[in-house]
Amino acid sequence: MKREEGDVVKPILKGRAHVFGDDINTDYIIAGKYTKTLDYKSLASHLFEDLDPEFTKKLLPGDFIVAGRNFGCGSSREQAPIAIKYAGIGAVLARSFSRIFFRNAINLGLPVFVCDTSNIRAEDPLEIDLKEQVVRNCRTKKTCVVEPLAPVMMDIINEGGLVPYLKKHKDFNLKK
Amino acid sequence: MGKTIVEKILSSHCNEDIRAGDYVVARVDLAMSHDSTGPIAIEAFKKYEEGHVWDSSKVCFVLDHATPSPNERVSNLHTMIKDFATSQGIKVYDVGEGVCHQVVVEKGLVCPGDFVVGTDSHTCTYGALNALSFGVGSTDMSGVLLTGKLWLKVPEVLKIIYKGTLPRGVFSKDLMLYTIGRIGAAGADYLAIEFAGDGIKAMNMSERLVMCNMSIECGAKAGYMEADEVTLSWLEGRVNRAFEPVFDDLDAKFADVYEWDISDLTPQVACPHTVDNVFSVEEVQGEEIQQIFIGTCTNGRLEDLRIAAQILRGRRIKEGLRLLVCPASRDVMLASMKEGVLLSLVESGATIIPPGCGPCPGTHLGVPADGERVLSTANRNFKGRMGNNKAEIFLASPATCAASAIEGRVVDPRKYLN
Numbered sequence: 046m047k048r049e050e051g052d053v054v055k056p057i058l059k060g061r062a063h064v065f066g067d068d069i070n071t072d073y074i075i076a077g078k079y080t081k082t083l084d085y086k087s088l089a090s091h092l093f094e095d096l097d098p099e100f101t102k103k104l105l106p107g108d109f110i111v112a113g114r115n116f117g118c119g120s121s122r123e124q125a126p127i128a129i130k131y132a133g134i135g136a137v138l139a140r141s142f143s144r145i146f147f148r149n150a151i152n153l154g155l156p157v158f159v160c161d162t163s164n165i166r167a168e169d170p171l172e173i174d175l176k177e178q179v180v181r182n183c184r185t186k187k188t189c190v191v192e193p194l195a196p197v198m199m200d201i202i203n204e205g206g207l208v209p210y211l212k213k214h215k216d217f218n219l220k221k
Numbered sequence: 222m223g224k225t226i227v228e229k230i231l232s233s234h235c236n237e238d239i240r241a242g243d244y245v246v247a248r249v250d251l252a253m254s255h256d257s258t259g260p261i262a263i264e265a266f267k268k269y270e271e272g273h274v275w276d277s278s279k280v281c282f283v284l285d286h287a288t289p290s291p292n293e294r295v296s297n298l299h300t301m302i303k304d305f306a307t308s309q310g311i312k313v314y315d316v317g318e319g320v321c322h323q324v325v326v327e328k329g330l331v332c333p334g335d336f337v338v339g340t341d342s343h344t345c346t347y348g349a350l351n352a353l354s355f356g357v358g359s360t361d362m363s364g365v366l367l368t369g370k371l372w373l374k375v376p377e378v379l380k381i382i383y384k385g386t387l388p389r390g391v392f393s394k395d396l397m398l399y400t401i402g403r404i405g406a407a408g409a410d411y412l413a414i415e416f417a418g419d420g421i422k423a424m425n426m427s428e429r430l431v432m433c434n435m436s437i438e439c440g441a442k443a444g445y446m447e448a449d450e451v452t453l454s455w456l457e458g459r460v461n462r463a464f465e466p467v468f469d470d471l472d473a474k475f476a477d478v479y480e481w482d483i484s485d486l487t488p489q490v491a492c493p494h495t496v497d498n499v500f501s502v503e504e505v506q507g508e509e510i511q512q513i514f515i516g517t518c519t520n521g522r523l524e525d526l527r528i529a530a531q532i533l534r535g536r537r538i539k540e541g542l543r544l545l546v547c548p549a550s551r552d553v554m555l556a557s558m559k560e561g562v563l564l565s566l567v568e569s570g571a572t573i574i575p576p577g578c579g580p581c582p583g584t585h586l587g588v589p590a591d592g593e594r595v596l597s598t599a600n601r602n603f604k605g606r607m608g609n610n611k612a613e614i615f616l617a618s619p620a621t622c623a624a625s626a627i628e629g630r631v632v633d634p635r636k637y638l639n
């Protein structure tokens with residue numbers, strides 16, 4: 046189920062929620078000591094290790110990370126969204142993201158969405174409908190709207206990330 | 222309606238009249254990458270199968286995060302970067318040159334008015350030179366290497382005007398910790414911060430770099446300042462291209478303007494495990510410390526080592542405590558050797574670490590033991606930051622660090638400064 050670069054994101058994503066709080070920094074996502082590698086699978090095996098050493102064992106392919114405010118703050122290390130993506134996470138939902146993390150995730154083709162996550166509990170089954178731009182919580186039967194992405198971000202996500210985007214277009218094209 | 226420095230710099234880098242909130246594609250004057258995030262950027266760049274980077278003279282690599290290499294994995298990544306750079310004609314600052322952000326400013330690679338990106342969140346440091354600079358991820362960097370451009374949303378600006386000047390024994394590190402504590406880790410999310418006022422004008426370049434360096438710790442996209450005499454005299458002899466300082470228009474529009482009087486500020490300490498968990502030194506003093514680290518792109522400059530040496534001269538560090546000192550660059554190391562600064566630090570019991578990031582990112586040197594407390598001049602105290610999630614990190618100025626080394630606990634440095 047692991048998505049590779051260039052795989053276009055499916056219109057409806059389904060998975061269970063793994064819930065985190067506010068200000069989850071990139072050091073928590075992947076500790077600096079593991080970052081010196083280009084083996085992204087091994088990177089992914091240390092995802093969130095400092096917060097929960099058992100975390101990756103609990104994951105099913107396509108599961109979601111659900112967080113509070115300022116997710117991904119701290120360093121610019123792209124190893125953080127890479128570890129999340131290669132661990133098989135389907136998307137990250139948060140009240141807000143740190144700017145660099147958000148961009149990095151989009152560039153990797155990892156779907157990230159800003160929405161009100163306060164009513165999502167651990168293990169909640171969720172559906173993200175990309176077309177309708179909503180998150181459905183199958184436990185509470187409630188839906189919430191995600192903040193729309195900038196058109197350029199949508200374009201990059203739709204191409205499966207920045208590399209396939211630039212391979213195709215050779216340059217940036219901002220639709221006005 | 223007038224423009225902020227950000228709007229002016231970005232307008233000139235995309236040849237359009239742009240405003241905060243616009244999405245633009247801007248030309249980059251310098252792209253910097255290092256041994257931690259560079260390899261991923263190179264891997265991504267190779268996927269374009271385009272051969273050459275857009276302009277090799279505007280790219281540099283610095284090997285600093287794990288230097289000298291601790292193991293064969295890192296050694297091979299260093300070689301990979303150097304091979305790529307050689308094949309592209311890109312300059313590499315090799316092992317021992319220093320922390321990327323010090324090397325970049327010291328070597329005169331940034332001028333006022335520039336737009337700079339680097340694959341490191343503290344690339345915002347160069348704002349002290351009246352440039353717009355910030356960190357990007359490795360894939361974004363691959364796009365910059367290919368096109369020489371970056372797309373971005375033009376940020377609004379939070380202007381902080383510091384009135385008065387810092388009292389004796391209180392430094393720009395204290396002011397920045399105070400600022401972050403007051404506005405919070407996400408207080409400037411999606412904004413750029415302009416640091417202004419007499420408090421900034423009175424600072425030397427070393428102190429100004431500290432402010433901009435840590436602007437990311439309150440979520441800012443960038444931190445910057447206007448250029449003045451201090452900027453120009455610092456740049457003289459370092460840069461050899463023409464540049465034009467950029468100023469706010471008088472009627473520029475800001476997201477917010479804060480005015481704070483700083484003349485009564487006290488030394489500040491950020492407590493574990495977030496940078497915005499800030500207290501006055503009086504509230505923290507007495508906390509026992511096992512390791513002290515003076516260095517990094519925040520506070521590893523000559524002025525920082527000087528004040529530490531001044532406090533420690535003729536004294537010994539507390540028995541059982543480790544004092545690690547890492548000059549931010551080879552030039553800083555040389556200057557502090559010539560001045561006798563390193564001599565007196567070593568005489569006091571310090572261990573000198575080769576220029577680079579040193580223990581800051583927890584990749585090899587100076588990893589604390591379980592339960593230990595570290596007092597550091599770095600910019601981050603996240604759990605696990607220095608390589609052990611069972612250690613605690615406190616952040617303070619070089620003066621507070623040096624004074625605390627004498628007693629083995631957090632102390633107010635002012636009593637050692639006469």
Ligand code: SF4
Binds near residue numbers: 286581600
């Ligand atoms: S010294 Fe620390 S904060 Fe600065 S670039 Fe190196 S790892 Fe990053």
